[in-house]
Amino acid sequence: MKRAFRKYHRTLAIIISLPLAFTVFTGTAVTIVGEWGINIGLSRSLLLDIHTGEIFHLQAIYPILHGLGLMGLLVTGLSMSGLFGKKTQQTKRN
Incomplete structure (x- = not known):
């Protein structure tokens, strides 16, 4: 299962x-151009159109x-991490 998630995650x-x-x-760049007034050779409106x-x-x-892609990465990444896997109970021996 982890191998499949690694494949999906990588793709x-x-x-x-x-x-x-x-x-x-x-x-x-929009912030740099708009707020700081630094000229990078592109207009703020063009940068916003791309953004x-x-x-x-x-x-x-x-x-x-963007949201679907990031949710997919989050799901596959968390599933590979083992955080939500089955935890085995360890018996306490004296």
């Missing part, structure tokens, strides 16, 4: 990493895809 991580990287970097998925016409489902 899902590869798929979700690019959109999440875009979201993280553009969100940081929200509007540039790809995915603004309606972009957050849902």
Whole structure:
């Protein structure tokens, strides 16, 4: 079972990493450009369009895809961790 979850986790991580990287970097860049006034060569509106998925016409489902991807990573990661596995009772011997 753990082997299957590792396979799914690895595949899902590869798929979700690019959109999440875009979201993280553009969100940081929007803050840098908007709040600190640093010019990085891209307008704040273009960065926001990329950040929200509007540039790809995915603004309606972009957050849902992020959420589903992260929930999948969370489920597969926690299942591999062994935190929720069966715990064996140890008998106390004198």
